[in-house]
Amino acid sequence: MYALLWRTIPGPVWARIIIVVVLAALVMAALVEWVFPWAAETLLPQESTVGG
Amino acid sequence: MFGTLVVPRFGDDYVRPIAGGVDLSTVLNNRQIGIGHYSETQMPGALGNFAIAAHRTTHGAPFSQIAELRIGDRLYVETSDGWYEYAFRGLEYVWPTGVDVLAPVPQAPQLEATDRVMTLTSCNPRFSAAERIIAYAVLDNWYPRADGPPSAIASITQASGR
Numbered sequence: 001m002y003a004l005l006w007r008t009i010p011g012p013v014w015a016r017i018i019i020v021v022v023l024a025a026l027v028m029a030a031l032v033e034w035v036f037p038w039a040a041e042t043l044l045p046q047e048s049t050v051g052g
Numbered sequence: 053m054f055g056t057l058v059v060p061r062f063g064d065d066y067v068r069p070i071a072g073g074v075d076l077s078t079v080l081n082n083r084q085i086g087i088g089h090y091s092e093t094q095m096p097g098a099l100g101n102f103a104i105a106a107h108r109t110t111h112g113a114p115f116s117q118i119a120e121l122r123i124g125d126r127l128y129v130e131t132s133d134g135w136y137e138y139a140f141r142g143l144e145y146v147w148p149t150g151v152d153v154l155a156p157v158p159q160a161p162q163l164e165a166t167d168r169v170m171t172l173t174s175c176n177p178r179f180s181a182a183e184r185i186i187a188y189a190v191l192d193n194w195y196p197r198a199d200g201p202p203s204a205i206a207s208i209t210q211a212s213g214r
Contacts, residue, residue, distance in 0.1 A: 041077070047181040048115070048174040049074045049090070049105040050150050 055096060057087055057104070057114075058128040058205050061121055061140075067212040068114045070129070074105045081107075086114040093154050093171075096129040097136045097194055100156035100165035108174040108185070115174040118187050119143065127170065127189050128205050134196040135205075138170045138189035145176055146184050153186050167191075 009016045055070040071079045074088035087106040094100035106114035125140040146153060153173065156165035168191035176185035195202050201209045 041081075046107055046110050046175060047148060048080065048107050048184070049088075050146065050148060050153055050173050050184050050186075 053085060054089075055129050055131040058130065058208055059121075059125070060205065060208070061125045062117045064208060065211065067208060068106075070104060080105065081111045083112050086112050090154055094156065094165075096131055096170070097133075097168060097191060099168055101154060101158055101169050101171055102129070103154045103171040103173065105173045108176070108178055115172060116178075118172060118174050118185055121187055126192070126204060128202065129170070130201075130209070132197070134194060134199070135202055136191060137193040137195070137202060139192040141188045141190055144186040144188070146186055148181065148184055150184060150186075153184075158186075158188060 005020070006016065009019050011019070053069045053071045057066075057068050057070055059066050068087050069085045070087045070089055071082075071085045072089050073079055073091050079085050079088035087104050089095075090103040090105065093103040096102045108115050108118060121140045121143070123140060123142065127138040127140060129136045129138065144153070144159075152159050152161050153171055155161035155163075157163040157167070158169065158171055170189040170191070172187040172189075174185050175181045176183040193202075200206070
């Protein structure tokens with residue numbers, strides 16, 4: 001999968017490295033901004049109240 | 053937000069707001085508030101049970117040290133009327149369905165209230181929501197706002213800028 005990504009990105013090696021780093025940063029920002037808060041509220045609700 | 057909780061045992065700078073309701077997204081998970089009041093229970097100082105809930109881990113963890121309380125420890129609830137001083141009595145561990153701890157007489161819903169108690173609820177074990185830890189405190193004293201904060205916490209409330 002990563003080999004395919006590497007081959008698909010155009011340019012010389014140094015350009016590909018920069019592009020991969022930027023893409024990784026974008027993916028991580030999207031995770032932290034949207035995915036993780038959704039997961040924290042939906043998948044692991046921390047309940048500290050009593051009730052049904 | 054109608055009040056503030058000051059507990060010297062939790063730290064010299066422990067001052068946390070209390071808001072009405074125990075809604076997760078607006079109160080308990082809200083870093084600006086953190087402590088929620090069960091709206092079906094009584095208000096601070098009233099005959100009956102003043103019950104509040106907060107996280108033990110995550111979202112600022114207002115009750116992270118709830119198990120460190122010792123008998124006689126003071127818990128102060130500040131409202132617009134003044135300061136209510138509660139004395140800690142003991143801990144109890146219940147299931148998440150243990151709503152009887154919110155009754156006017158905790159764990160005795162059939163009784164009429166004759167005392168003024170405060171109940172704190174949080175999750176137990178610390179990183180799990182499998183059970184609940186309950187802390188009980190009894191009203192010991194009260195200081196009207198005109199007299200200023202009780203001396204024991206005057207420095208704490210001053211430092212927090214209230």
